[in-house]
Amino acid sequence: MFRTLTIFEFKLHLRNFFTLFFALGFPVMMLLLFGAMYGNEPSSLTGDKGTVDLMLPAYTCMIVAVTGLMSLPLAIANYREQKILKRFMATPIQPLQILVSQVVVNSVTTAAGIAFLLIVAQLVYRVQFFGNVLTTLMAFLLVVISIFSLGLVIAGVTPNARAATSLAFIIYFPMLFLSGASIPLYIMPKGMVVVSNFLPLTYGVRLLSGVWLGGHLLDYGLELAVLVGITLLCVGLSTRFFKWE
Numbered sequence: 015m016f017r018t019l020t021i022f023e024f025k026l027h028l029r030n031f032f033t034l035f036f037a038l039g040f041p042v043m044m045l046l047l048f049g050a051m052y053g054n055e056p057s058s059l060t061g062d063k064g065t066v067d068l069m070l071p072a073y074t075c076m077i078v079a080v081t082g083l084m085s086l087p088l089a090i091a092n093y094r095e096q097k098i099l100k101r102f103m104a105t106p107i108q109p110l111q112i113l114v115s116q117v118v119v120n121s122v123t124t125a126a127g128i129a130f131l132l133i134v135a136q137l138v139y140r141v142q143f144f145g146n147v148l149t150t151l152m153a154f155l156l157v158v159i160s161i162f163s164l165g166l167v168i169a170g171v172t173p174n175a176r177a178a179t180s181l182a183f184i185i186y187f188p189m190l191f192l193s194g195a196s197i198p199l200y201i202m203p204k205g206m207v208v209v210s211n212f213l214p215l216t217y218g219v220r221l222l223s224g225v226w227l228g229g230h231l232l233d234y235g236l237e238l239a240v241l242v243g244i245t246l247l248c249v250g251l252s253t254r255f256f257k258w259e
């Protein structure tokens with residue numbers, strides 16, 4: 015039953031042009047744009063790394079943000095508004111299975127977007143990976159869990175799809191452009207860098223970029239603490255305020 019439900023949800027998900035564009039197309043466009051501007055030749059200004067090498071982990075966070083902060087909460091809020099979750103209570107399918115299937119579908123979309131991004135980056139710019147695979151995977155999973163938990167809070171506290179859309183946009187777009195996920199923080203004014211310190215995704219970008227470039231996971235204690243704290247807080251809030259109808 016759950017497998018059938020997840021396949022059905024995935025088919026519906028493929029009809030969402032906004033999510034597919036920002037998860038699959040937009041990161042690659044940004045990669046090609048900045049790659050065309052700066053290339054990927056190692057430079058002393060970038061620590062003997064290529065610009066694309068530096069930006070690639072940030073673009074993966076961009077993909078996590080669109081699936082976790084836009085696609086996931088909007089789908090759930092829409093189901094609540096249309097009474098779909100309530101109707102499922104009278105069937106063998108439990109509403110919790112809807113949530114899990116949405117997480118699975120958006121996780122698959124995230125993985126597909128990142129795979130596509132990595133393939134293009136390797137074919138066009140011969141990007142290099144300087145870190146440890148296991149460490150980078152652990153950092154990536156923490157970023158996904160923290161951002162997805164924030165998305166569940168958006169779904170939980172908003173009464174309808176319109177409110178969820180508004181709140182998701184308010185949270186998503188500042189994080190997209192001010193966290194370093196799309197535009198490097200080192201080219202931004204100092205005031206914008208200060209603002210970025212209040213955005214959860216900033217810490218995901220720092221953590222993933224650091225381990226991607228060879229840093230040790232425990233070197234990023236602040237980033238780990240913030241992301242774990244966000245996860246715990248958001249899980250608590252979503253559990254407290256989430257309503258099935």
